[in-house]
Amino acid sequence: MGEHRSGTDERRDDTAPVILAGAPDTFARSVFHDRHPKLIERVIGAHPYGEAERTALRELLDETLHGTVSPLRTTAADATSWARWGEPWWGREWGELPFLWAESYFYRRLLEAVGYFRAGVWQGVDPFGPTKDAELGSAEVAGELAALDELATAPEPAQRDALSMSALWGNQADLGFQLVSGSGGRSGGLLVDDRRELWAALDAAPAARLHLIADNAGRELLPDLALLDHLLVTGRVAAATLWLKPQPYFTSDATMTDLLAALRRLRVAGAGTAAGRLGDRLWQALSTGTLSARTHEFFCAPAGFDEMPDDLRAALDGAALTVCKGDLNYRRLVGDRYLPPTTPFADRAGYFPTPVAALRTLKSDVITGLTAGQVAALDATGQPWRSNGEHALIQCAR
Known part of the structure; x- marks a missing residue:
């Protein structure tokens, strides 16, 4: 599979306006002006950072709100790449930048501020680690892992649908793995459901490889792992690759450290539990x-997947299916633009x-694949349905 797709010589129509970071009265602006100040203070409180780190974090926030974009001052391995990625934007006001670029660079600068890349005591220390650890140790996670015992007795189609819905909703899935019916009371929020096409893509290429591009760690990574295990155990796929971020990113994106933490959380549930057996199987699957x-520098790049480098494209090519998890990967897949909501998903992801x-x-303004009737009904609610996390999509392009 994949040989029918021409990649970079199959260009999308990118005439829709790019989402900018500082446009008035937009979700993007609220991220920088409402969310980031709270995030900076939370990061400061997460570790006993010294005065230099605290000052650098607050200076970063001040720059994003009132200043212009300055380049990295570092010899880190990605410095050359960022110099290239930032060439069009240095010296511009942050609000003038594309939202996707600005967010990505904000998180890269945050890591610089806390000394993540510098030699010293804070090198390699995840500034978001305490939040991730607290989530994995929460009562909600304990309850969801216990529910795996009930799910293990359900018929295979029910297990598959329950796990795919849990992977979809992540920490929004109030009942977690107890979604045995496949709906869990959230079906009203599912705007597009291409599960039939998803399974058909796997059926069309038996004994093939599946790629899953992960999103968040902790409570959201666990159902992703459970779904991968189910597909491997049932023989739906012969092998799978889980793509992770090379470094902490967007607060809670999953790294290799987070994957290992999730596997340990599963395994400590005990040998007599479904969660413990799941953890042991995945541990063995990684060993064999x-x-x-896997990871790649591009997963922290400020660009869409249509700009992925040739080595990453080659690594993905040939798989039966790639599953892109979460809102950020969706923005990178279809383009971070004010697209007409009725734009066919396949038109944006066919490359x-x-x-x-x-x-x-849905946690940002980008949306494709809806009907005009859906859009009218959602707009009539007066709610920020594109970004409040109450709606979801399962979309497939083959």
């Missing part, structure tokens, strides 16, 4: 290569080197 964990499915809870 049936499940591979991808494999058949691709998006499992996404």
